[in-house]
Amino acid sequence: MIRVRTSGDQEKLWLHYDNLPPGTKQEFLMTVHKILRTTRATFRGFFARPGAHHFTTYFNLTVDFLTDFLVERQAKLRAEYGRDLELLMKKNPALSEAEVTLGDFDDVFSQEKARKEEVMAAQEELYFYVDPNVICSGSLVPLSAKIDEFIDFANENSSNAVFLLKGDSGSGKSLSLRVLEQHLLNKKRDAERSPMPIYIDLKQFNKANVSRSFQETLQKQYNNEFDPKKTRLVLLMDGYDEIAGGCQQNLYDVQQLKQYAQNIRVIITCRTQYLSTGYQQWFKPAEGTLKEFEIQPFSTQQINQYLERYSEEAIKVHKRSYTLEEYQEKIASLPNLKELITNPFILRLVAESLPQLEDYLKAANNKKKQSGIQEEISVQPEKIVLNRDMRSINVSWITGL
Amino acid sequence: MTNTIPKYASIEVVHTMSELIPGFKTYQDFCGKKKFTPADPNPNQQIKSVDEKEVLSERGLGQILAVAVLINDVDVIGGSGGNIGFQVIEDAVANMQKLSRSIQEKLFIQEITLLLRKRE
Numbered sequence: 001m002i003r004v005r006t007s008g009d010q011e012k013l014w015l016h017y018d019n020l021p022p023g024t025k026q027e028f029l030m031t032v033h034k035i036l037r038t039t040r041a042t043f044r045g046f047f048a049r050p051g052a053h054h055f056t057t058y059f060n061l062t063v064d065f066l067t068d069f070l071v072e073r074q075a076k077l078r079a080e081y082g083r084d085l086e087l088l089m090k091k092n093p094a095l096s097e098a099e100v101t102l103g104d105f106d107d108v109f110s111q112e113k114a115r116k117e118e119v120m121a122a123q124e125e126l127y128f129y130v131d132p133n134v135i136c137s138g139s140l141v142p143l144s145a146k147i148d149e150f151i152d153f154a155n156e157n158s159s160n161a162v163f164l165l166k167g168d169s170g171s172g173k174s175l176s177l178r179v180l181e182q183h184l185l186n187k188k189r190d191a192e193r194s195p196m197p198i199y200i201d202l203k204q205f206n207k208a209n210v211s212r213s214f215q216e217t218l219q220k221q222y223n224n225e226f227d228p229k230k231t232r233l234v235l236l237m238d239g240y241d242e243i244a245g246g247c248q249q250n251l252y253d254v255q256q257l258k259q260y261a262q263n264i265r266v267i268i269t270c271r272t273q274y275l276s277t278g279y280q281q282w283f284k285p286a287e288g289t290l291k292e293f294e295i296q297p298f299s300t301q302q303i304n305q306y307l308e309r310y311s312e313e314a315i316k317v318h319k320r321s322y323t324l325e326e327y328q329e330k331i332a333s334l335p336n337l338k339e340l341i342t343n344p345f346i347l348r349l350v351a352e353s354l355p356q357l358e359d360y361l362k363a364a365n366n367k368k369k370q371s372g373i374q375e376e377i378s379v380q381p382e383k384i385v386l387n388r389d390m391r392s393i394n395v396s397w398i399t400g401l
Numbered sequence: 402m403t404n405t406i407p408k409y410a411s412i413e414v415v416h417t418m419s420e421l422i423p424g425f426k427t428y429q430d431f432c433g434k435k436k437f438t439p440a441d442p443n444p445n446q447q448i449k450s451v452d453e454k455e456v457l458s459e460r461g462l463g464q465i466l467a468v469a470v471l472i473n474d475v476d477v478i479g480g481s482g483g484n485i486g487f488q489v490i491e492d493a494v495a496n497m498q499k500l501s502r503s504i505q506e507k508l509f510i511q512e513i514t515l516l517l518r519k520r521e
């Protein structure tokens with residue numbers, strides 16, 4: 001029995017699984033099969049991926065809560081439909097073949113593999129990183145320059161201050177923090193007295209517990225190895241806008257960070273769209289200063305730098321890709337696309353999708369020609385990215401590839 | 402995610418897919434509010450237009466129902482088929498025959514369906 005509506009006569013609220021057409025039953029069971037083979041890591045990745053913060057913020061739930069919820073429901077599905085699934089597999093040899101395919105898939109997506117892929121993807125992003133620009137006194141300045149200036153402990157102006165890094169979704173705020181973290185860790189390896197980066201993933205917190213985010217991160221992620229009274233720390237608070245349930249608390253003040261002012265530097269990232277009138281008070285220390293910078297769209301030079309690097313690496317690993325010149329040509333041939341690819345996220349999406357899209361269109365148009373249909377399929381560039389906040393939806397979904 | 406997590410059962414969720422997918426139609430609009438039966442949404446794996454002139458083969462409802470059970474969405478179809486719809490696609494295998502690919506209106510269920518569909 002599957003409940004399909006919330007109102008109406010009691011007997012009409014439910015759909016009887018046994019009454020479904022055979023094809024639908026098969027779809028249902030095959031999907032149950034996929035669900036049962038989905039690992040916790042995949043579920044977690046689904047909620048934790050960039051752009052999926054709407055799930056956590058809307059309901060004030062953490063990624064872990066949502067993951068646990070699905071894992072719990074997965075067990076329920078296994079109990080309810082496991083036997084039907086087993087019977088179906090036994091009766092239908094074609095499905096057993098599909099089982100073999102799924103077996104391959106599961107091997108590819110085993111938890112360990114998923115973790116490795118996650119690490120590799122993050123490393124790739126760091127590798128392709130292009131230092132974005134921010135505006136300072138009316139001119140474009142590399143972000144790294146402003147950050148270096150801020151985290152310089154000899155600079156008195158950065159004491160008892162917060163560096164707010166603003167930017168659109170996908171503009172590279174988190175990536176910039178990750179790059180900074182790597183940079184500081186490398187420096188610390190070379191010189192032990194260099195400041196230690198403390199990465200605080202704010203989306204792991206909600207509005208009730210975010211006021212303990214610094215202490216909890218120090219304790220859980222860094223085993224209390226670093227005492228802000230004795231060690232210089234750079235606090236990288238990533239995703240203020242992703243705190244579950246929304247937040248307008250001043251994390252510097254509520255965590256009483258002023259007491260460590262000489263030893264810490266605080267950088268917070270936040271999506272520009274999240275900030276409403278008077279937002280400065282959410283960040284500015286009560287007796288200190290707020291320095292805010294907004295990441296600017298990539299320039300043509302930065303776009304080319306990214307695509308060139310992407311292309312070189314893709315060719316090395318035999319990944320479908322274009323050369324920089326081919327990318328430039330394709331981008332120029334698709335109206336409006338150039339205006340869309342001004343941040344690292346969309347650039348990556350386009351760099352990966354354009355060659356696949358061309359292959360798909362060729363195959364689909366060949367098929368149409370064979371069927372005597374003259375009209376050619378084409379895709380509008382805006383549909384390639386569709387909606388910045390729905391990052392799982394890309395060209396493969398639009399085209400059905 | 403309405404009705405998904407008991408604590409949030411009454412929170413309404415915006416219908417998203419109809420805003421994004423070209424040609425999206427709800428079952429309610431296509432089959433007619435009075436004629437559509439949520440307990441038997443696709444008899445013979447087909448859906449019939451309100452004037453009964455058009456009959457489309459349906460694909461994908463089974464996937465959506467399985468995901469609905471996973472996330473405990475107890476309003477997956479809705480009283481008269483307003484929470485679910487379809488997009489007409491061409492079936493390459495059956496010589497471009499028209500097929501209706503079922504799509505759930507809510508983002509959460511649709512995203513999980515897509516996550517699983519990527520395995521096909």
